[in-house]
Amino acid sequence: MxxxxxxxxxxxxxxxxxxxLKPRYLLNTRSVQRHFDRAATSFEAAxxxxxxxxxxxxxxxxxxxxxxxxxxxxxxxxxxxxxRLEKRFRRARIVGVDISANMLQKAQAHRGWxxxxxxxxxxxxxLPVADHSVDLVFANLLLPWIDDPAAIAREVCRVLxxxxxxxxxxxxxxxxxxxxxxxxxxxxxxxxxxxPDMHNIGDALVQSGLRDPVLDVDRLQVSYSDxxxxxxxxxxxxxxxxxTAQRKSLTGKQAFARMQDELWRFxxxxxxxxxxxxxxxxxxxxxxxxxxxxxRIDAGxxxxxxx
Numbered sequence: 001m002x003x004x005x006x007x008x009x010x011x012x013x014x015x016x017x018x019x020x021l022k023p024r025y026l027l028n029t030r031s032v033q034r035h036f037d038r039a040a041t042s043f044e045a046a047x048x049x050x051x052x053x054x055x056x057x058x059x060x061x062x063x064x065x066x067x068x069x070x071x072x073x074x075x076x077x078x079x080x081x082x083x084r085l086e087k088r089f090r091r092a093r094i095v096g097v098d099i100s101a102n103m104l105q106k107a108q109a110h111r112g113w114x115x116x117x118x119x120x121x122x123x124x125x126x127l128p129v130a131d132h133s134v135d136l137v138f139a140n141l142l143l144p145w146i147d148d149p150a151a152i153a154r155e156v157c158r159v160l161x162x163x164x165x166x167x168x169x170x171x172x173x174x175x176x177x178x179x180x181x182x183x184x185x186x187x188x189x190x191x192x193x194x195x196p197d198m199h200n201i202g203d204a205l206v207q208s209g210l211r212d213p214v215l216d217v218d219r220l221q222v223s224y225s226d227x228x229x230x231x232x233x234x235x236x237x238x239x240x241x242x243x244t245a246q247r248k249s250l251t252g253k254q255a256f257a258r259m260q261d262e263l264w265r266f267x268x269x270x271x272x273x274x275x276x277x278x279x280x281x282x283x284x285x286x287x288x289x290x291x292x293x294x295x296r297i298d299a300g301x302x303x304x305x306x307x
Contacts, residue, residue, distance in 0.1 A: 026147050029123065033099045036077070039238035040102035043078050046236035049276060052220055053169035054081050054140050056280055061088065064282075066165055068092045068135035074124045074152075075099075075142030079107030082117055085138060092116070092135070099123050125151040129159045132287055136165050143170030143279075144193060149201050153208035162287025166210060171195040172217060172277030179274065182262035186255050198279055205283050213283035224272040227260050 036043075058081075068089040073081055076096035085094050097120045098104050104119045111117045122128055124142060137156050146152050156166045173195050180192040198215050205213040224230045234240065266273055 029099070032145050035240045036098075036100035036238040037102040039236060040078065040100060040106050042236035043103070043106070043238060044080070046233045047077070047080065049220065049222070049237070050077065050080070050141055053278055053280070054084075056218065056278065057081075057138065057140055057167055057169055058084060058088070060280060060282060061167060064165065066136060068165075070134045071095065071136045071138065072097055072127075072129070072134050072159070074137060074139040074156075075145070076107055076119075077103050079110040079117075081138065081140055082107065082110045086115065086117065089136070093118070095120055097122055097124060097127065125155055127155055127159055131158055132161045132164075132285070134159045134164055135161060136167070139166070139168040141169055141171070143168060143201065144175075144195055147196075149196050149204040150208065153204040153210060157208040157210050157285065160210070160285030162285055164285035165282060166205075166285070167282040168280070170201065170279040170281075172279045173197050174275060174277040176274060176276070178263060178266040178272075182259045182265075185262045186259045195277075198281075201279065201281065205281070209286050209289060210283040211286050213281060215279060215281040218278040218280070220276040220278055222274045222276065223268075224274070225270075227263060227272060230272060230274070 066089075069092050071085055071089055071092045071094045073079075073085060073094065073096045076082060076098050077100075079096055082094060082096055085092070093116050095118050096104065096107050098107070099122070101121050104121055107119060108117075120128065124139070125146070125148075137160055139152075143149060143152065160166060171193075175195050176192050183189075183192060198217065202213055202215055224233075263272060
């Protein structure tokens with residue numbers, strides 16, 4: 001079984017110029033959907049990273065005063081956050097949104113007799129939701145499966161009312177660096193996602209029109225006693241290769257064995273150590289834009305949150 005160790009690593013640094021993802025790291029949306037459809041029955045047994053970030057998001061929501069009546073859980077998966085959102089916002093209509101129909105089917109198990117939960121099968125970048133009609137958009141680990149943060153930021157800005165809240169978590173570029181390095185020593189194919197940098201996310205939020213973004217970073221180290229358990233968790237949680245530049249043929253046994261040897265170079269105390277860079281953020285809706293008063297703020301204006 002994996003073990004987890006989390007600690008605050010660093011806060012939002014001085015912004016640098018955001019760089020787009022390389023074409024080799026673009027995602028095939030249909031593959032993402034297919035992988036999560038297949039993982040729907042196993043997801044809850046392997047979603048401990050989602051649990052960590054879910055707890056982190058609710059901890060960040062706790063001090064915020066928000067009378068939410070319309071809530072979207074984007075990328076709700078099997079719906080683990082939905083009961084907590086219902087408890088936190090008792091008068092709200094809460095909608096779970098996911099690209100995987102199988103995940104949504106599992107999520108419906110969280111719906112009680114008097115629940116106000118509803119579900120929408122949709123790509124988060126094209127929501128069937130009216131403009132400026134939502135008070136809270138909650139997105140736990142959705143961003144790692146979107147290769148264009150700007151697309152999500154624009155859609156959230158469109159649906160969020162003025163002073164509505166967008167709260168989210170994601171993975172930073174240092175995540176799974178051991179696995180990425182191990183594959184890089186074997187071949188030149190793309191095997192592991194390149195996760196968006198905080199600077200890309202922050203820039204996308206500001207450019208979309210969302211207000212006052214604040215981001216911070218934690219670190220989570222996951223330890224495995226053997227590589228087979230790692231691969232089982234990745235598969236069970238839907239974390240399979242969905243990159244457009246992935247190898248089109250099966251990886252040979254020799255190449256896979258070489259990758260495992262390289263991965264074990266990162267072992268400590270006879271266990272594999274995988275680092276995850278957990279990115280948290282929140283920002284506010286601006287409401288309908290007015291041409292006369294629309295103001296653009298440089299990404300350098302994003303503040304550093306101090307602890």
